[in-house]
Amino acid sequence: MKKRLIELVYEKAFKYSEEPVFKLVSGRISNYYFNCKSVTLHPEGMYLIGNIIYDMIKDTGAKGIGGLTLGADPIADAVAYTSYLKRKSIEAFVVRKTAKSHGTMQWIEGNIKEGDKVVIVDDVITTGKSTIEAINRAKEAGLDIVKVIALIDRQEGGKENIESMGFKVEAVITREEVMELYREKKQ
Secondary structure, three states, X not given: OHHHHHHHHHHHOEEEOOOOOEEOOOOOEEOEEEOOHHHHOOHHHHHHHHHHHHHHHXXXXXXXXXXXXXXXXXXXXXXXXXXXXXXOOOEEEEEOOOOOOOOOOOOEEEOOOOOOEEEXXXXXXXXXXXXXXXXXXXXXXXXXXXXXXXXXXXXXXXXXXXXXXXOOEEEEEEHHHHHHHHHHHHO
């Protein structure tokens, strides 16, 4: 499944240029770019992601999985759906970028509560900023973070930034794994 997911990321989400032309959220310019939505919103991508990440977290005791909207949402949804099919339900939740401005004014949406064990997920980690924001909101809500997972680690220091906070980060795919396939296809 992982091999096929790398192929799907390469086919649908990965862009590369010899000259740095891709502007990242951080403002930096890069030679490569991952548009994960084209994989996380794809039926086969959802299937693969849901199964791979479910297997990574099924024994953690996690009640929920989520992260900062929008990157984490389809990943959390795929895992929640897969968990239901495997009869070991894990709730998806969403961490808002800004608090809800009406009603309960919550930062986090979903069926989780203070004290619940959760997994924080993100589509791509570069600097780790959005993952760290999700971690901080989850901690403020009293959630117990048992694992942090990135669909893709760009291997540019984000993993280390998050781990410096005391959370181990697991990546489903690394930039280097996609680059290996890129080099293989270009030969």
